[in-house]
Amino acid sequence: xxxxxxxxxxxxxxxxxxxxxxxxxxxxxxxxxxxxxxxxxxxxxxxxxxxxxxxxxxxxxxxxxxxxxxxxxxxxxxxxxxxxxxxxxxxxxxxxxxxxxxxxxxxxxxxxxxxx
Amino acid sequence: xxxxxxxxxxxxxxxxxxxxxxxxxxxxxxxxxxxxxxxxxxxxxxxxxxxxxxxxxxxxxxxxxxxxxxxxxxxxxxxxxxxxxxxxxxxxxxxxxxxxxxxxxxxxxxxxxxxxxxxxxxxxxxxxxxxxxxxxxxxxxxxxxxxxxxxxxxxxxxxxxxxxxxxxxxxxxxxxxxxxxxxxxxxxxxxxxxxxxxxxxxxxxxxxxxxxxxxxxxxxxxxxxxxxxxxxxxxxxxxxxxxxxxxxxxxxxxxxxxxxxxxxxxxxxxxxxxxxxxxxxxxxxxxxxxxxxxxxxxxxxxxxxxxxxxxxxxxxxxxxxxxxxxxxxxxxxxxxxxxxxxxxxxxxxxxxxxxxxxxxxxxxxxxxxxxxxxxxxxxxxxxxxxxxxxxxxxxxxxxxxxxxxxxxxxxxxxxxxxxxxxxxxxxxxxxxxxxxxxxxxxxx
Numbered sequence: 001x002x003x004x005x006x007x008x009x010x011x012x013x014x015x016x017x018x019x020x021x022x023x024x025x026x027x028x029x030x031x032x033x034x035x036x037x038x039x040x041x042x043x044x045x046x047x048x049x050x051x052x053x054x055x056x057x058x059x060x061x062x063x064x065x066x067x068x069x070x071x072x073x074x075x076x077x078x079x080x081x082x083x084x085x086x087x088x089x090x091x092x093x094x095x096x097x098x099x100x101x102x103x104x105x106x107x108x109x110x111x112x113x114x115x116x
Numbered sequence: 117x118x119x120x121x122x123x124x125x126x127x128x129x130x131x132x133x134x135x136x137x138x139x140x141x142x143x144x145x146x147x148x149x150x151x152x153x154x155x156x157x158x159x160x161x162x163x164x165x166x167x168x169x170x171x172x173x174x175x176x177x178x179x180x181x182x183x184x185x186x187x188x189x190x191x192x193x194x195x196x197x198x199x200x201x202x203x204x205x206x207x208x209x210x211x212x213x214x215x216x217x218x219x220x221x222x223x224x225x226x227x228x229x230x231x232x233x234x235x236x237x238x239x240x241x242x243x244x245x246x247x248x249x250x251x252x253x254x255x256x257x258x259x260x261x262x263x264x265x266x267x268x269x270x271x272x273x274x275x276x277x278x279x280x281x282x283x284x285x286x287x288x289x290x291x292x293x294x295x296x297x298x299x300x301x302x303x304x305x306x307x308x309x310x311x312x313x314x315x316x317x318x319x320x321x322x323x324x325x326x327x328x329x330x331x332x333x334x335x336x337x338x339x340x341x342x343x344x345x346x347x348x349x350x351x352x353x354x355x356x357x358x359x360x361x362x363x364x365x366x367x368x369x370x371x372x373x374x375x376x377x378x379x380x381x382x383x384x385x386x387x388x389x390x391x392x393x394x395x396x397x398x399x400x401x402x403x404x405x406x407x408x409x410x411x412x413x414x415x416x417x418x419x420x421x422x423x424x425x426x427x428x429x430x431x432x433x434x435x436x437x438x439x440x441x442x443x444x445x446x447x448x449x450x451x452x453x454x455x456x457x458x459x460x461x462x463x464x465x466x467x468x469x470x471x472x473x474x475x476x477x478x479x480x481x482x483x484x485x486x487x488x489x490x491x492x493x494x495x496x497x498x499x500x501x502x503x504x505x506x507x508x509x510x511x512x513x514x515x516x517x518x519x520x521x522x523x524x525x526x527x528x529x530x531x532x533x534x535x536x537x538x539x540x541x542x543x544x545x546x547x548x549x550x551x552x553x554x555x556x557x558x559x560x
Contacts, residue, residue, distance in 0.1 A: 011328040011368065015377035018242045018541065024375025026368070028329070051481045060381050062394050065371050069378050077469060081154060081538050082428060084469040084498030085477075092478040094328070099482055 001103045009104060010036060012094035019079035020071050021053075021090030023097050027066040029112040032104075036068055037061060039102040045070050048100050049093075070097070118295045120145040120288050120312070120345040125319025126152060127172060133319065133342045134178050138185045141358035143344060144295075146186075147287040148195040149317060150175060156281065157425035157539045159199035160225070160256040170201035171278075176208040179276070183212045186275070194266055194287050198278040200256065206278045206558035217274035219266060221554035222259045222281040224422070224546070231550065238422060238544040247544065253427040255539060259420045259546060262387030263309060264300065265553035266290025272557045281423060283386050285313030288345060296349040300388075300416070307391035307413020308351035310384065314391075315355055315373055315408075316343040322355060322373035323404075324363030329372075336362025341404075356405045365404040383414075387421070387548075390414040419545040428540035429466065430507040433498040434514035435473070437527035440491050446522035447472055447495040453521050454497060457513055465510075467500040494527070500538070507535050 006012075006025070009032040014023040025040060027033040046057040055073030062069060076090055077083040087093075121143040123134030127150040137146055150172040163170030175197030179186070186193060193214075198205045202218040209216045224231070228251070231238065238247040238257075247254070258281035267290045269277040277290070289309035292298060298305045315322050323343050324334040341361025347353040355365060374393060378384075381393035395412035438446040451470045458468075471477040473494030475486045486493070499510045511532045518528045 011372065013326065013328070013372040013376050017377060017379060018543070020242075022375070022378050024372065024378060026371050026375065028368075048482070062375075062381050064394055064396055065374065065398070067371060067375060069375055069381055071379065077467070080541050082431075082500065082540055084431060084433065084467055084500055086471055086473070086496065087478055096479045096482050099479070 002106050002109055003101050004104050004109070005098065006040070006100045006102060007098035010098065012097055014090050014092070014094035016076060016079060016089040019076050020073045021075045021093050023070045023072065023093050025068045025070065025097060030066050031108060031112050033063065033066040035102065035104055035108065040068060040100065042070070044100070045072070045097065048097065049075065052096075118145070118291065118347050119143045120147060120291055120347065122316035122319055122343050123148045125149065125317065125321060127155060127174065129319055131174070131178070135182050136361070137342055137344070137358070138182050138189065138191060140361065143191060145291045146191055146193045147291070148175065148178075148193070148197065149284045149287060150195060150197045151199065151281060153423055153541045154425055154539050156200060156256040156258050156423065159201070163200050168204055171199040171205035172197035176205065176212070179209050179212050179214065183214060186214065192270065192291070193276045194270075194290060195277070196279045196282045196287065198280045200280065202278050202280050203558065209276050209278060210558050210560060214276050215274045216276040216278055216558045217269040217272045218556050218558060219261060219269050219277065219279035219282065219553050220556070221552055222261055223257070224259060224551060225254070225257045228254065228257055231546070236546065236550065238424065238546065241543040241545065247424065247542065250426045250542065255425045255427060257422060257424045259422050259551045260387060261420070261553045262286040263289030263293050263306070264388055265555065267293035268553070269555045270294040272555065274557055284317035285310045285386055286388065288313030288316060289388055292347055303389050303413035303415055304411060305351040306389040308353065308408070308411040309347070310386050310389060310391045310413070311393065311396060311408065311411055312345045312347060312353050314384070315370060316345055318373060318376060319343070320363060321376065322370055323357050323365050324369055327364070327369040327372055329366070329368040334364045338362065351411060352407065352409050354401055354405050354407050365406055367398050367400055367406055370398060370406045385417060387416060389416050418548055420548055420551055422544045422546045424542035424544055425539050426542055428538045429500060429502040430504045430535050431498060431500040431538055432507050432511045432533045432535045433496060434511065434533040435494055435496040435527060436514065436517055436525050437492055437494045438522065439524040439526070440489060443490050443493040444472065444475060444486050446524065447493040449522045450495050450517055450525070451497060454513060454517065458510065461509060463506045463509055465499040465501045465506060469498050471496045504535060511535060
């Protein structure tokens with residue numbers, strides 16, 4: 001088992017809807033999706049964004065895209081024009097999620113080299 | 117097969133991209149999105165000062181620059197550039213030599229009191245509050261019409277369609293409904309057109325822009341190609357771009373855009389249908405081509421979404437930059453000093469927020485501590501209040517720190533920060549029986 005940052009096995013994109021950020025987390029290889037689905041739970045994401053996301057975290061599964069979608073409620077200082085944040089639209093929260101560390105079986109990593 | 121190009125992802129995007137889409141290869145339709153959620157309030161303000169304004173003038177300039185090619189190549193153009201005055205926008209397009217139809221009827225600002233009196237509360241979708249609580253401060257109110265209204269406008273034969281508030285996805289779905297005669301009830305096809313629209317609505321954000329996968333090797337960002345939908349009557353489609361342009365379209369770049377601003381992927385609600393993003397099947401179909409199949413949809417809801425904007429106070433943001441040595445410590449000290457001075461002045465804010473650029477402005481506490489010898493740090497402080505005067509007073513406390521606080525500070529060249537009026541967004545629902553699109557061919 002290797003402890004790796006999500007950036008090693010996933011990519012992401014984030015955007016806003018009012019005071020809610022959405023973060024789409026996508027497996028770099030289809031084989032990584034089950035690991036993401038198992039370990040990157042709504043609870044873990046809520047804890048990861050402690051102090052940033054003040055509300056609930058919802059998770060949705062898109063196995064067809066090898067992806068998870070997270071909604072981080074109350075995470076943008078009011079959101080839109082009300083927000084005083086530099087990143088009032090949560091555009092960089094995608095990368096912030098990729099800082100999370102998870103456990104990945106060694107074999108899975110060696111069998112699925114990713115280019116970056 | 118019909119080719120529908122996106123020429124810009126938002127008002128403020130590349131001025132050249134729409135012309136490149138017209139000139140660098142075959143397209144049947146050019147679509148352009150001008151209306152962010154708060155754009156309507158700006159246009160409404162312009163319109164109240166001068167009834168000849170209230171629409172996106174950039175669109176008219178684009179049409180003037182591209183008119184010859186648009187006419188020669190028989191490209192039809194669909195844009196929500198009409199803002200709160202589609203007729204004035206259409207009139208300007210007509211002067212450029214192109215026939216034009218408008219979609220209006222979305223503006224319900226004058227009807228709000230009647231609607232509230234009838235019992236339509238227009239509750240805030242996020243907070244549940246009734247609109248009455250901010251009614252006196254409302255600046256604009258517009259219904260989102262969808263692809264069906266645009267299809268109806270295209271059926272008039274006009275080469276250009278200018279709309280008020282419409283969904284971004286409708287700009288693509290409308291031409292597909294028109295060309296392929298898709299009707300309400302064909303939910304899978306309508307969902308496919310909606311998802312095609314969602315994929316291209318942010319312009320180059322699906323053709324390599326913002327893509328995290330191998331971003332260093334994405335070719336020729338300087339000449340990045342904007343997306344084109346190649347759609348078939350059965351609801352399948354390919355996303356591609358003109359040959360020879362920069363960027364990269366892969367399953368990865370497409371997946372990122374599909375998830376952008378996504379809520380519940382099982383139900384992406386538009387006026388035309390409910391699209392299911394968990395049904396999409398993607399496949400690389402040659403270089404810079406991704407094929408979509410399998411899309412499923414469900415019946416549209418009984419409601420239109422409404423975008424309301426209202427005045428919500430004032431804000432200002434000031435920043436200074438501190439250099440090595442002790443850059444972060446100096447910036448933190450400066451923030452403490454500033455806050456102490458604001459306290460002494462007795463200024464109270466609804467919100468005050470400090471971020472340190474170079475340290476934590478993007479990722480907050482997740483960023484960890486900066487390197488001890490960090491070269492420079494930006495101190496950025498913002499305040500918000502319903503009371504303009506306290507925000508105004510705050511803006512006068514940044515510049516003094518250039519001389520009367522911690523050393524090696526600069527970056528105050530632009531002078532005092534500006535006080536901005538906050539125009540906030542109020543999303544609500546309206547029964548579809550309460551509004552209907554109005555289609556008209558513009559006459560000279």
